[in-house]
Amino acid sequence: MAGVSLDTVRKIYAGNVEAVKGVSLGIEDGSFCVLVGPSGCGKSTLLRMIAGLETISGGEVKIGDRVVNEIEPADRDIAMVFQNYALYPHMSVYDNMAYGLKNRKTPKDEIEKRVKEAARILAIESFLERKPRALSGGQRQRVAMGRAIVRKPQVFLFDEPLSNLDAKLRVQMRVEIKRLQRALGVTSIYVTHDQVEAMTLSDKLVVMSGGQIEQVGSPSEVYRRPETRFVATFIGSPPMNILPGKVEGNGRVSIGGQSLSVSDMRDGLAVGSDIEVGLRPEDVRAGATGQLSMNVDFVEELGATQLFHGKLGGADFIVQAPTGQIAADAKQLSLSIDPANVHLFDPQTTKRLGKA
Amino acid sequence: MRASQDRSNNDLCRHWGLNHMEKRAHFSSKTVPYLLLLPQLAITLIFFYWPASQAIWQSFLMEDAFGLSSEFVGFDNYRHLFAQPEYYKAMSTTVVFSLAVGTLSLACALLLATQADKKLRGGEAFKTLLIWPYAVAPAIAGVLWIFMFHPSLGTLSQPIRALGLDWNPLLNGNHAMTLLVLSATWKQISYNFLFFLAGLQSIPRSVIEAAAIDGAKPIRRFWTIVFPLLSPTTFFLIVVNVVYVFFETFGIIDAVTGGGPAGQTTTLVYKVYADGRVGGDLGGSAAQSVILMVIVIALTAFQFKFVERKVQY
Numbered sequence A: 001m002a003g004v005s006l007d008t009v010r011k012i013y014a015g016n017v018e019a020v021k022g023v024s025l026g027i028e029d030g031s032f033c034v035l036v037g038p039s040g041c042g043k044s045t046l047l048r049m050i051a052g053l054e055t056i057s058g059g060e061v062k063i064g065d066r067v068v069n070e071i072e073p074a075d076r077d078i079a080m081v082f083q084n085y086a087l088y089p090h091m092s093v094y095d096n097m098a099y100g101l102k103n104r105k106t107p108k109d110e111i112e113k114r115v116k117e118a119a120r121i122l123a124i125e126s127f128l129e130r131k132p133r134a135l136s137g138g139q140r141q142r143v144a145m146g147r148a149i150v151r152k153p154q155v156f157l158f159d160e161p162l163s164n165l166d167a168k169l170r171v172q173m174r175v176e177i178k179r180l181q182r183a184l185g186v187t188s189i190y191v192t193h194d195q196v197e198a199m200t201l202s203d204k205l206v207v208m209s210g211g212q213i214e215q216v217g218s219p220s221e222v223y224r225r226p227e228t229r230f231v232a233t234f235i236g237s238p239p240m241n242i243l244p245g246k247v248e249g250n251g252r253v254s255i256g257g258q259s260l261s262v263s264d265m266r267d268g269l270a271v272g273s274d275i276e277v278g279l280r281p282e283d284v285r286a287g288a289t290g291q292l293s294m295n296v297d298f299v300e301e302l303g304a305t306q307l308f309h310g311k312l313g314g315a316d317f318i319v320q321a322p323t324g325q326i327a328a329d330a331k332q333l334s335l336s337i338d339p340a341n342v343h344l345f346d347p348q349t350t351k352r353l354g355k356a
Numbered sequence B: 001m002r003a004s005q006d007r008s009n010n011d012l013c014r015h016w017g018l019n020h021m022e023k024r025a026h027f028s029s030k031t032v033p034y035l036l037l038l039p040q041l042a043i044t045l046i047f048f049y050w051p052a053s054q055a056i057w058q059s060f061l062m063e064d065a066f067g068l069s070s071e072f073v074g075f076d077n078y079r080h081l082f083a084q085p086e087y088y089k090a091m092s093t094t095v096v097f098s099l100a101v102g103t104l105s106l107a108c109a110l111l112l113a114t115q116a117d118k119k120l121r122g123g124e125a126f127k128t129l130l131i132w133p134y135a136v137a138p139a140i141a142g143v144l145w146i147f148m149f150h151p152s153l154g155t156l157s158q159p160i161r162a163l164g165l166d167w168n169p170l171l172n173g174n175h176a177m178t179l180l181v182l183s184a185t186w187k188q189i190s191y192n193f194l195f196f197l198a199g200l201q202s203i204p205r206s207v208i209e210a211a212a213i214d215g216a217k218p219i220r221r222f223w224t225i226v227f228p229l230l231s232p233t234t235f236f237l238i239v240v241n242v243v244y245v246f247f248e249t250f251g252i253i254d255a256v257t258g259g260g261p262a263g264q265t266t267t268l269v270y271k272v273y274a275d276g277r278v279g280g281d282l283g284g285s286a287a288q289s290v291i292l293m294v295i296v297i298a299l300t301a302f303q304f305k306f307v308e309r310k311v312q313y
């Protein structure tokens, strides 16, 4: 098994489209790395460069100790699971899984042993003789996974493997992928635009935007301490509220004239300068004696929680609270915030203005 | 406004005997459906059943030398036909010709289509250029090839002779056959190409990529993934090409070799024409048409019965 490392990897498509703009990243052996970002941010392109399906315009991709820039996909010792499964429609499930082993001249009894083993793990033993068209989406997904695991590769690559499944199956397969990866201990790189999938699956979360990495970290690090405003609003649902504010002094900002204390704030910011204040809907407490007041426009019911939409300091604001904690017909909320849960960003660079 | 439009629509429908209110097209009058079917029925009758039955009837008649009278001779025409060595010769010529043209045109088209497919996936579009040969009428295609390969006029005859080959399609049957095969193939490649290209383009790119990651090199990828996925297209084209070679190469044969030299490029279809039109043996010619008709019906039945079922995956 092997880790993967990227060094200022770039991709320029025909027509001078720069899809990946110098990405550097180290993925430890055996870890689960998720690339997440909005559509068109270059995450598939990056994954396909690691797979060898796209040429690398600049930089270096290493799998283990080997630079693979010029190595064919077949010789990189990787397996990939595609969004549309990409099963061979004319082959039985068994042959689909055996194909990669046959190409590598694996002995017949070894092939049989490995396919049977994979089929058992994935609970697809009863479909081995069927053609892919006779399977449901979830079953096809399993076969695609089976095709990847029989080869015992050094790295698994997944490009949005669950996005064609219905919501319930998606959650179930997500758990299974995680369990499988833990059991096999194979380094995995997983592309998705679904931030829930990203948070739940990853050991290492990589947030991308516009062909660049915005932040790398464990899911909880990225959630607790977003490095840019983009990450702050992309990770978390409903998204973080961003309000325009002013610096009042060390550890203090104001929003629409209402003052707020902050624990993670850079020292020495000019008093009176503009600053962006980020507050997660779930971090805000409504009570009798809050620092901020908000006008409620309407309430969304999510079952276990309620979302209060309204205006605060002239900007849109959302508060999430357990159902029943706040009266659903409240017109005005008084909000209090733990200073540890206030995030500050530079309005120009959009970078976090936390303690150095 | 809307209501009145609807009403006039209904009136129109009723006028044509169509009852608009039912989900299915429903005819209130018994004659209208027949009227609507009439053009199609007429065409089938006039251009297929009538000549076919004529041919069958003719095949049992023998005309005198001047074509003034004819008598019923039963299966005599067929007996004569199968007693002629030329008929077996035409049969084997047809088989050789179809195999050669079919194989060559399918193979060339597939090769061109795979190359074009690579380019098209890269984003360039020059599909239309490759269809041009098909827009050329068969006789003109034939004449084009004569210009290139005529023993004394042909632009390519001199270079071929320079290579030490005594090129003369007007006298040498093998040369004539080669020329025919080339021109018939050239004509058919573009048609096959289009179908193959469409077939290739419908294979998802990720399936090919998955095979590449699974360790299949391009040649193996082609034979284990691409070719099997193209098999419905291939079988369809085999049938179309056989029909093409059997019947539609008439124009090319007539223009290029006229069935010669010494009947060496006379296929079954060309023999129908040569015996009937030129040789004046209407009965024998009709008997040949009937046999051809049976062959085509058999081929089509074969296509439906075996091929269609086997090719599915």
Ligand SMILES: Nc1ncnc2c1ncn2[C@@H]1O[C@H](COP(=O)(O)OP(=O)(O)OP(=O)(O)O)[C@@H](O)[C@H]1O
Pocket (backbone or CB within 6 Å): A013, A014, A017, A018, A019, A037, A038, A039, A040, A041, A042, A043, A044, A045, A046, A193
């Ligand atoms: N073959 C190509 N030629 C030119 N540009 C391309 C090509 N493939 C992708 N791009 C561009 O590169 C950028 C990144 O594409 P990519 O497919 O990596 O995005 P993505 O992050 O996977 O998005 P999605 O979530 O929609 O799959 C996009 O702007 C896209 O238009």
Ligand SMILES: [Mg+2]
Pocket (backbone or CB within 6 Å): A043, A044, A045
């Ligand atoms: Mg993508």
